[in-house]
Amino acid sequence: MLHLGDYNYLEILRELEHGVYLGSDDGDVLLPRKYVPEGSRPGDMVSVFVYRDSEDRLIATTLEPKAKVDQFACLQVRDVNNYGAFLDWGLEKDLFVPYKNQHDALHPGQWTLVYVYLDENSDRLVGSTKLAPYLSYEPITFQEGDEVQLLIGPEKALGFQVIVNNSYLGMLYRNEVFRPLEPGEYTQGYVKKVREDNKLDVSLQKQGYDEVEQAAQTILQKLKEENGWLPLTDKSAPDLIYQTLGMSKKTFKKAIGGLYKKGTVQLLPEGIQLVSS
Structure with missing residues (x-):
């Protein structure tokens, strides 16, 4: 059975000038010439995404869409007409969102x-x-600090809307964001709070002592890799800290404060110096 809106593993039946035809239980599917893997020939199996073209014909492609059927995505609107909106999801034919399916225009x-x-x-x-209608309303079993996958949505007044594990709606508040985020980006996150409305508050880093301890170990490892010196201070730009260590400035300051109290590092005007044991 052909899985429309998903990847299918199909056999090349015959080759024509404009492409190849792939066999399926639902009929032959055209894979246009520009998407045919180099060196492929009849009898070979290929992995393709199957959807319908602008004339409603079954068509295959080796392009990767930004979402498959039964998945959430964050997409940009390419065009709007009298029937609805058309969103760029990485394929030649845009994803159609009729007016009746739009929460807001x-x-x-x-x-x-x-x-x-x-x-x-x-x-x-x-x-x-x-x-x-497509969110999960099963009781949320996540605990505070659990690691989850976040799909970054559009930025709102309070922060970023996110989809958590392709099932729940969540919010990543502005004060929890310490690096640039792009709509449609997938990233690791952590549960901060399970709300009564079956939504989640999330963060990009673990909260509490474990977060700071892990950050301290990251800083120590980086110091050892850089011969005991890092040109970072509590006045360094948040972006520079994230690019160097992958953590927020707030967490960085807590971690180096703890390392300083233990006598593990020296805090100098130009950076951090590892203390020789």
Whole structure:
């Protein structure tokens, strides 16, 4: 059975000037010439993403979409017409979001969280920015500090909307953001609070003592790699600290404070010096 909106492993049946035809239980599928892997020939198996083109024909591609069927994504609106909005999801044909599926009116250039699903009536892949029907409402079993996967959504007044583990809606508050984030980015995060409305507050780093202890070990390892010297201080730019150590400035300051109290490092005007044992 062909899985529309997902990857399929199909056999090349025959080769024509404009591409190759792949075999499936639902009929032959065209893989256009520009997407045919070099050196492929009839009898070979290829992994392709299958969807419908602008004329509703089954089509295959080796391009990787930004989301598959039954997944959330954060996509940018490319165009809007009388029928709805069209979002760039990495394929030649944009993802269609009809007006009835829009939580708020969409505008060209805007980033939005969207859910991709297969419409049973039209057998087309469409999107919806009305996320509520597609979120999980199973009791949340996460505990504070649990590691989760975050899909970064658009920036709001309080911070970034996020999708947690492709199941829950969450919020990454502005004061928890210590590095540049891009809409549509996937990143590791941590549960900060489970809210009564079945939503989550999350952060980019673990909270509490474990976070600071882990940061201290990271700083020590980096000092050893750099012959006992790092040109970082409590006045260094947050971006520089993140690029060097992968942590927020707040965590960095707590960690070097703890290392200084233990006598492990010296804090000099130009940087941090590892104390010889």
